[in-house]
Amino acid sequence: MRHRILPAVVALAIVVLLAACGADTPQALPSSPQAAAGGSTYDDPFAYCAAVGIVDAPDAQYGGPTVPDVLVQAMIGQGIVTADAPPDFQANATWRCMDGAVWICHYGANLPCLEKADTSQTPIPAMQEFCTANPDSEVIPAAVTGRATVYEWKCASGQPQVVRQVLQVDPRGFLSDFWYELPSQ
Numbered sequence: 001m002r003h004r005i006l007p008a009v010v011a012l013a014i015v016v017l018l019a020a021c022g023a024d025t026p027q028a029l030p031s032s033p034q035a036a037a038g039g040s041t042y043d044d045p046f047a048y049c050a051a052v053g054i055v056d057a058p059d060a061q062y063g064g065p066t067v068p069d070v071l072v073q074a075m076i077g078q079g080i081v082t083a084d085a086p087p088d089f090q091a092n093a094t095w096r097c098m099d100g101a102v103w104i105c106h107y108g109a110n111l112p113c114l115e116k117a118d119t120s121q122t123p124i125p126a127m128q129e130f131c132t133a134n135p136d137s138e139v140i141p142a143a144v145t146g147r148a149t150v151y152e153w154k155c156a157s158g159q160p161q162v163v164r165q166v167l168q169v170d171p172r173g174f175l176s177d178f179w180y181e182l183p184s185q
Contacts, residue, residue: 049097123160131155
């Protein structure tokens with residue numbers, strides 16, 4: 001029995017490691033000239049954002065926790081998460097800097113925090129397949145359209161069709177409906 005468990009444990013460890021290596025790791029985009037010229041590191045996200053100005057994900061200049069308690073407390077203060085939620089749920093978020101301020105997105109209900117908004121009105125093949133199978137569906141589900149689309153889609157006579165725009169895009173290209181500016185502490 002021991003010989004059967006060990007290979008399973010090794011296989012599970014390999015899958016976990018491969019998943020971690022292949023995960024969508026946010027990459028910092030060019031920020032302000034201050035950040036490039038500076039060489040300072042920060043453990044306070046508010047000081048970090050004030051210094052770098054704009055960055056789509058914390059880079060090497062930020063040395064603090066992924067989602068520090070100060071951000072969790074700010075989310076609680078803004079009503080983004082509740083004070084009685086489990087700590088792991090409270091910290092299930094990502095943040096970035098825009099115009100020197102901290103902006104945060106809480107993953108909550110499968111929100112596409114790290115994806116740029118999809119503003120294309122050209123249907124993807126999955127939408128066409130869905131509409132072929134459901135020619136007059138009033139809604140094409142997000143599992144088919146992708147969660148980053150800014151549009152509500154439907155099927156009309158077997159063809160995908162935009163109904164209306166339901167989400168907005170911020171200046172950095174993210175879905176602004178899911179991102180919140182946090183006041184500095």
